Amino acid sequence: MSKGVLLVNLGSPDSTDPKDVKRYLDEFLMDERVIDVPYWARTLLVRGIILNTRPKKSAEAYQKIWWEEGSPLMVLSERLQAKVDELTSVPIALAMRYGKPSIKSGLQELQDKGVDEVLVFPLYPQFAMATTETILVLAEELRKKHFPKMEFTSVPAFYNHADYIRVLANSIGERLEGVDYEHLLFSYHGVPERHIRKSDITRSHCKMDDKCCQTPSAAHQFCYRHQCFETTRLVAEYLGLEKDKYSVSFQSRLGFDPWLKPYTDRTIERLGLEGTKKLAIVTPAFVSDCLETLEEIAMEGKEIFEEVGGKEFTVVPCLNDRDEWVKVLARWIDEWAMQPVASPEE
Numbered sequence: 001m002s003k004g005v006l007l008v009n010l011g012s013p014d015s016t017d018p019k020d021v022k023r024y025l026d027e028f029l030m031d032e033r034v035i036d037v038p039y040w041a042r043t044l045l046v047r048g049i050i051l052n053t054r055p056k057k058s059a060e061a062y063q064k065i066w067w068e069e070g071s072p073l074m075v076l077s078e079r080l081q082a083k084v085d086e087l088t089s090v091p092i093a094l095a096m097r098y099g100k101p102s103i104k105s106g107l108q109e110l111q112d113k114g115v116d117e118v119l120v121f122p123l124y125p126q127f128a129m130a131t132t133e134t135i136l137v138l139a140e141e142l143r144k145k146h147f148p149k150m151e152f153t154s155v156p157a158f159y160n161h162a163d164y165i166r167v168l169a170n171s172i173g174e175r176l177e178g179v180d181y182e183h184l185l186f187s188y189h190g191v192p193e194r195h196i197r198k199s200d201i202t203r204s205h206c207k208m209d210d211k212c213c214q215t216p217s218a219a220h221q222f223c224y225r226h227q228c229f230e231t232t233r234l235v236a237e238y239l240g241l242e243k244d245k246y247s248v249s250f251q252s253r254l255g256f257d258p259w260l261k262p263y264t265d266r267t268i269e270r271l272g273l274e275g276t277k278k279l280a281i282v283t284p285a286f287v288s289d290c291l292e293t294l295e296e297i298a299m300e301g302k303e304i305f306e307e308v309g310g311k312e313f314t315v316v317p318c319l320n321d322r323d324e325w326v327k328v329l330a331r332w333i334d335e336w337a338m339q340p341v342a343s344p345e346e
């Protein structure tokens with residue numbers, strides 16, 4: 001068998017034209033693992049309400065962060081893929097869950113190179129139904145339909161992997177060297193609380209309080225909230241941060257359901273009102289800088305902070321195509337690629 005890797009990120013619109021943004025948001029928000037209500041209700045909500053107003057607003061936000069080469073998320077993912085490809089012994093394809101290049105085209109690219117054993121690699125450190133799960137489910141559907149001879153292995157969430165923690169901590173340490181910050185906020189993408197309950201394989205563990213995520217449970221394998229707190233705890237431990245010097249919050253809520261709390265915008269505001277003048281912020285749910293980090297945090301977050309008296313707002317970039325991160329990915333991939341192929345009798 002011949003091995004290859006499919007790196008999968010979220011995706012971006014083709015351009016900042018509201019029509020392209022609308023097409024992208026339609027695919028994204030009509031995913032039953034993102035807006036997880038029955039099809040008729042999702043259609044009514046997304047196509048009847050959200051897509052009438054959101055594309056224009058989102059297009060304006062994308063315009064603020066768009067690069068000459070295209071969407072930052074796309075450009076950074078392509079740079080990552082190219083660098084990892086140079087270091088590894090197997091072909092590396094890149095795909096996006098929404099938009100282009102699609103997962104189907106990525107699998108086709110690998111098949112054309114003779115690959116029949118694929119490592120599907122969702123580029124999300126923490127598991128979520130709206131990210132990792134939707135990628136793996138779609139990839140499997142496409143495999144059955146179009147690539148039945150392929151075999152898949154997938155990379156599990158790496159939120160607590162020592163290599164990831166080290167690279168993330170080093171990237172924070174490097175950016176904050178010489179920066180006299182008073183508080184470091186770990187801001188993760190939010191999800192509706194309902195998503196956490198749905199992913200609870202024990203069906204009884206998640207209480208969304210301070211204790212459940214700290215109490216060992218089989219549920220944590222698929223608990224986004226637990227995994228965000230664990231990434232934070234391990235990075236803080238690595239950096240030797242004192243408990244009152246950092247905290248966790250969740251950003252980008254959409255709609256009226258309760259999402260994971262505390263919310264990032266309110267936390268930034270509260271910290272400023274309580275007298276924090278120098279705030280640093282890191283966004284570990286994203287491996288590539290994107291709309292949610294470059295606009296929502298670096299622009300909107302900064303504005304909120306300054307409105308309530310904050311003075312210095314330092315944003316730690318995502319891992320992007322940092323050499324240390326590229327080397328870790330290449331090593332993980334090579335370790336997988338060097339494993340012997342299981343014989344049919346095993």
Ligand SMILES: C=CC1=C(C)c2cc3[nH]c(cc4nc(cc5[nH]c(cc1n2)c(C)c5CCC(=O)O)C(CCC(=O)O)=C4C)c(C)c3C=C
Nearest residue numbers: 010011012034058073128130131189191254285290291292
């Ligand atoms: C119900 C809505 C959404 C859920 C649940 C959700 C989860 C989720 N998303 C990311 C990562 C990214 N999301 C990005 C943009 C984005 N997210 C939503 C909605 C939900 N996300 C919307 C509507 C958008 C589009 C932009 C907008 O209109 O505000 C991005 C940025 C993409 C880019 O092109 O830059 C990322 C990345 C995670 C990690 C996650 C759950 C853990």
Ligand SMILES: [Fe+2]
Nearest residue numbers: 189190252292
């Ligand atoms: Fe999102």
